[in-house]
Amino acid sequence: MSSDIRIRKGLDIHLEGEADKVTKQLPLSPLYGIKPSDFHRIIPKLLLREGNEVKAGEALFFSKSDERILFPSPVSGTIKEIIRGERRKVLEIHIEPSKEQVFVNFGEKNIAQMEAEQIKEHLLKAGCWPFIKQRPYDVIANPDGKPKAIFVSACKTHPLAPDYDYILKGKEQQLQTALTALSKLTTGKVHVSVFKDSSLSPFRNLKDIEIHNVSGPHPAGNVSTQIAKISPINKGEVVWVVNPEDLVVIGELFLTGKVHLTRTVALTGERFTNPHYVTAIAGAQIGGVVANQLKEVANTRIISGNVLTGTQVSETGFLGFYDDQITAIPEGNDYDLFGWAKPISNKVSLTRALTFSWLNPKKKYNLNTNTNGEHRAFVVTGMYEEVFPLDIYPMQLLKACLYKDLDELENLGAYEVAPEDFALTEFVCVSKQPHQQIIRNGLDLMMDELG
Incomplete structure (x- = not known):
């Protein structure tokens, strides 16, 4: 059915650098990293220490709020380092992989014979x-x-x-x-x-x-x-x-019976010499995945994920646990003189004021990370509603998150949204407000107060 x-x-944002349908097999990365920050609101309790041997699929830590929720190692090897921040918060767990990968065997199962x-x-x-x-x-x-x-x-x-x-x-x-x-x-x-x-x-x-x-x-x-x-x-x-x-x-x-965290990752973006697909294991070091693939490293923004919702990483960083895309685009550290007051044909815009992207909706652009404006107070323009298909008032919901009104958050439909749903409104926002972070804070408040 x-x-x-x-x-x-x-709004479709067409960028240069779409991945060709060619997949290359990558060798093991020299280092893997698991970041508890990939798992929102999870407070990790470590099960292993630096120097311990670990198998692929073996639990590295569990959730403090529910010890049944385990987080597995993507590879077998040795725990090389545990990076901590303030108050000994666990930031990253680094694993040096072994040459021969050894998996924990959880046993084969027949789904037809299993209950929920x-x-x-x-x-x-x-x-x-x-x-x-x-x-x-x-x-x-x-x-x-x-x-x-x-x-x-x-x-x-x-x-x-x-x-x-x-x-x-x-x-x-x-x-x-x-x-x-x-x-x-x-x-x-x-x-x-x-x-x-x-x-x-x-x-x-x-x-x-x-x-x-x-x-x-x-x-x-x-x-x-x-x-x-x-x-x-x-x-x-x-x-x-x-x-x-x-x-x-x-x-x-x-x-x-084994946990294989290998996935096919799309290398996309104008900064890649030859955008294509690669096989990589979750947590692989970015440098090993994009090795010799970038046109220019010094002036390039590498993103684990897509340009709207991904996370900026360096070559020493790691592929996100849930990510199946790495994007590389130019840094936006250059500025156009009178860029706001002259006709523009090389940028995407929802308005028709001095921009011409609406004349060729299928054109592909080489956009950089420049926000083309500074952070300022919300301006009511009606642009959010043009790119927001849910039956929700986006501006009002964002403001309710800012002034922490739980009744309004419920009535305005906060139960239905996730931060990624506000990536487009953030893209077209003339006020340069961090919409996704605002929504994330609002949802966290609801979870704390309403459960």
């Missing part, structure tokens, strides 16, 4: 539970919860998004195993969204799911947009969300 979802409001609690227990034991996030609040799901539905978006629309039809080709068995397992954890359905014109999607012929055909500009691929169209979240309700490539990890766990 399938249904159509068509989004009209939004057995599946949940197996995911928790193997450290795969962090792949399941929940809405509201966009945090790791509560294992004791019962979602009314589970969502998978296999049609990302952010700039230079990876092609999941290409990435997941040939992995139907792992996907089916994971989806069947997840279908037993919900009282509702597992909803998978694919592009309407995508006839080659590996999800087309899978069972235990409901397919939705998505069309329209970004953020049509955001899971919040799809949830709002399919099964809106009301107060007291919970839905779970899983990324497509994480389904493969879950599927392989049940099929092989």
Whole structure:
């Protein structure tokens, strides 16, 4: 069964540097790093110390609030260093990989013979539970919860998004195993969204799911947009969300008994000499993944993730636990004289004032990180509503987050959103306000006060 979802409001940002459909196998990185900051609101309690040997899939730490939620090592090797910050907060765990990778064997499982609690227990034991996030609040799901539905978006629309039809080709068995397992954890359905014109999607012929055909500009691929169209979240309700490539990890766990955190990563952006796909393990050092691929290092911004929601990293940094894209674009440290007052044809703009991007909506741009303006008070322009497809007032919700009004946050629909949903409003904001951080702070406040 399938249904159509068509989004009209939004904005596609076409950038140079789309990844060619060629995948290169990378050797092991010389160093791997796991950052607890990748797991929002998780306070880690370490299980191992510096110098300890660790196997791939073995737990490095668990959540202080729920010791059942474990976080696995991506590789086997030696814990080289534990980086701490203020009050001994754990910032990074560095692992030096062994030449021969050794995995913890959690045992092969037959999904058809397993009950929901057995599946949940197996995911928790193997450290795969962090792949399941929940809405509201966009945090790791509560294992004791019962979602009314589970969502998978296999049609990302952010700039230079990876092609999941290409990435997941040939992995139907792992996907089916994971989806069947997840279908037993919900009282509702597992909803998978694919592009309407995508006839080659590996999800087309899978069972235990409901397919939705998505069309329209970004953020049509955001899971919040799809949830709002399919099964809106009301107060007291919970839905779970899983990324497509994480389904493969879950599927392989049940099929092989091992946690393989290898994923196909898209190297995108104008600064790459030859944008393409590579295989890399979560937590790989960025320098090893992008080695000799950049046109210029000195004036380049490397982002783990996409340009709208990703995190800036250096070559000594690490690939984010959930990321399947690395983007490299020019730094915005140059300024145009009277740039605000002269006709512009090389930048994207939602307005038609002295800009001409609207004349050629398919044109690809080489944008840098310059915000083209300074931070200032909110200005009511009506631009947010043009790129925000949810039935929510974005300006009012942002202001409610700033002055911490819980009643307004509830009434304005904060249960339905995640920070990524405000990436586009942040992009078009003439006031240069940090929308995603504002929403994140508002959601954290609700979680603390309302639970």
